[in-house]
Structure formats: structure tokens, C-alpha cells
Amino acid sequence: LRQAEIALYRAKSLGKNKVVFFQENMQKNLERRVSLENMLFTAIQKKELYLEFQPQYHIPDRRLRGFEVLVRWESPQLGHIPPVDFIPLAEANGSIVTIGKWILQEACREYMSVLANYERKPTLSVNISVVQFRSPDFMDMVRSVLAETGIDPANLEFEITESVCINSPEQTKAILKELKQLGIRLSMDDFGTGYSSLSYLRTLPLDVVKIDKSFIDPIGTIPDDKNIVRSIIDMAHQLDLQVVAEGIESLNQFDYLVRYNCDYIQGNYLGRPAPIHTL
Ligand code: C2E
Ligand code: CA
Numbered sequence: 001l002r003q004a005e006i007a008l009y010r011a012k013s014l015g016k017n018k019v020v021f022f023q024e025n026m027q028k029n030l031e032r033r034v035s036l037e038n039m040l041f042t043a044i045q046k047k048e049l050y051l052e053f054q055p056q057y058h059i060p061d062r063r064l065r066g067f068e069v070l071v072r073w074e075s076p077q078l079g080h081i082p083p084v085d086f087i088p089l090a091e092a093n094g095s096i097v098t099i100g101k102w103i104l105q106e107a108c109r110e111y112m113s114v115l116a117n118y119e120r121k122p123t124l125s126v127n128i129s130v131v132q133f134r135s136p137d138f139m140d141m142v143r144s145v146l147a148e149t150g151i152d153p154a155n156l157e158f159e160i161t162e163s164v165c166i167n168s169p170e171q172t173k174a175i176l177k178e179l180k181q182l183g184i185r186l187s188m189d190d191f192g193t194g195y196s197s198l199s200y201l202r203t204l205p206l207d208v209v210k211i212d213k214s215f216i217d218p219i220g221t222i223p224d225d226k227n228i229v230r231s232i233i234d235m236a237h238q239l240d241l242q243v244v245a246e247g248i249e250s251l252n253q254f255d256y257l258v259r260y261n262c263d264y265i266q267g268n269y270l271g272r273p274a275p276i277h278t279l
């Protein structure tokens with residue numbers, strides 16, 4: 001790419017009326033982005049993607065609730081690439097539709113292959129990107145994965161973010177209702193970080209809200225009555241939603257969540273590293 005093109009590309013990504021002079025690291029960033037994109041397209045065929053299953057536990061009896069599926073990318077050329085780096089790329093170029101389908105299929109297959117080991121059937125929570133959610137054959141894709149893997153939809157949970165509510169709220173509601181009719185549970189991820197109004201959220205057929213780690217981190221460092229986690233839990237319970245808290249790393253945080261009746265925790269547990277199960 002010519003240097004002027006790179007500067008233009010960067011200026012566009014910053015918005016209108018921005019002047020950007022070419023810098024060497026811009027070229028490096030762009031090259032990395034382009035090569036990441038190319039490699040991402042072939043990552044599935046090359047079997048470079050795999051899944052981790054992060055456990056969720058019931059509070060306070062510590063019974064296993066289920067697992068959230070987290071995608072991982074190990075590239076022979078680039079090493080480990082975290083999902084926060086490649087999911088947005090996959091969303092921008094549309095490959096998230098293919099990747100997301102693979103994630104759902106693979107997660108259900110792995111789940112079914114170990115189900116017999118569990119006395120109580122665990123919940124399988126799968127992240128659904130807004131781009132995937134909006135793709136025209138999303139519902140057909142979901143039905144075909146259910147049919148081909150034989151998973152009981154009652155054990156399947158989809159995690160969506162508030163961004164699915166922006167733009168076409170009525171269409172969103174319709175798809176969520178179809179998913180509910182199939183028997184799939186619905187969870188609002190990163191609850192509280194988006195901009196959707198509470199009055200809209202309460203019209204959605206949700207089962208669970210997940211409180212983001214950014215709300216959990218300050219627990220113990222600020223007074224309880226200054227912390228909004230407590231209000232989020234109360235509000236969710238008033239709407240008959242269950243609450244999963246993410247990223248608990250200290251006993252202080254655990255005690256707080258017990259004290260204010262949070263239902264489940266996910267991730268690092270009582271200061272120990274999160275037991276990442278391969279199911
Ligand atoms: P998320 O859905 O909010 O996922 C939770 C993230 O918090 C995960 O990071 C998880 O490993 C991390 N986490 C949970 N507990 C702890 C903790 O106690 N300490 C720390 N330090 N971290 C904790 P991860 O796996 O890097 O995923 C980041 C984001 O990437 C996810 O945020 C989600 O937005 C996206 N993502 C990951 N897997 C998938 C996937 O399969 N599909 C889609 N569409 N997005 C995914
Ligand atoms: Ca999630």
C-alpha cells in the first residue's frame with residue numbers, strides 16, 4: 001500500500017475532517033490488520049481455533065451451573081491472539097457469521113460428548129455477536145445446529161449484548177421471541193455498559209443478566225453503598241432475572257455478592273485461577 005493511502009485509511013477511521021500524516025507505525029498496524037484478516041479467513045480450516053469452557057457456580061452452595069464458551073485462536077505465525085483483538089475484525093469483515101456458526105456447532109458437539117459425566121445437565125452459554133444475530137439466516141443456522149447435534153435447547157443459553165437493541169428494536173424482539181420458542185435461554189451480557197433503556201430491556205424475553213467485570217473490580221475498594229452492583233442485582237431480581245457476576249478475584253468480592261444475593265459467579269474463584277475446563 002502506498003503511504004498516502006495508509007494515511008487516508010487512518011483518517012477515515014478517525015472520522016471526517018481529520019488530517020493524518022503518515023507514520024511508520026501506521027503502516028505496521030495496517031499490515032498487521034490486513035495479515036490478521038487474511039489469516040482469520042483460513043483459521044477454521046487450519047484448525048487454529050479452539051474453545052475453552054469457563055465454569056459458572058451457584059452462590060452460595062458452589063454447585064456447578066454451567067459453562068461459558070470462549071473462543072481461542074492460536075496462530076502458528078502470530079501466536080496467541082486474544083478474542084478482543086480478532087472478534088471485532090471478524091465482525092467488520094463479516095467472517096464472524098462463519099466463525100460463530102463453527103463455535104456454536106463445536107460447542108454443542110463437545111457438550112454432547114461429555115454430557116453423560118454430569119448428574120445435573122450444565123448450561124452451555126454461547127456468545128452471539130450482533131453481526132451474527134442480524135445475519136438473515138441466523139434462525140435457520142440455529143435450528144440446523146440443534147437438529148444435527150441433538151442438544152436440548154433448554155440447556156443452551158445465548159449471550160447477547162445491549163448493542164443488538166440499537167437500530168431495530170422490534171426486529172430484535174422478534175428474533176429473541178423465536179429463540180425463546182425454541183426453548184433457548186437468553187442472557188444480557190455486559191449488563192449496564194450499554195445505552196439501552198431499562199424500559200426497553202424489560203420488554204425483552206430475557207432469563208439472565210451478566211454483570212461485567214468492570215463493575216466487580218471496585219468491590220471492596222469503595223463503600224458498599226457507593227457500589228451499583230447491589231442495585232443491579234435488586235433490579236434484575238425485580239424483573240425476575242437471574243444474575244451472573246463475572247471476574248470475581250477476591251474473597252471481598254465473593255462476600256459482597258453473597259451478601260446482596262447474586263445468583264451465580266463465573267471465572268476466577270476465591271482468588272484461585274479460574275478452573276478452565278476442557279469440559
Ligand atoms: P465476555 O463475553 O464479557 O467474556 C468474559 C471475559 O472475561 C472472558 O475474556 C473471560 O476470560 C474474562 N474473565 C472472566 N472471569 C475473569 C476473571 O476472574 N479475571 C479475568 N482477568 N478475566 C476474567 P476473553 O475470553 O478474553 O473474552 C473477551 C471477549 O471476547 C468476551 O467478553 C466476548 O465479548 C468476546 N468473545 C470471546 N469468545 C467469544 C465467542 O465465542 N464468540 C463471540 N462472539 N465473542 C467472544
Ligand atoms: Ca459473554
Ligand code: CA
Nearest residue numbers: 190212213246
Ligand atoms: Ca463481560
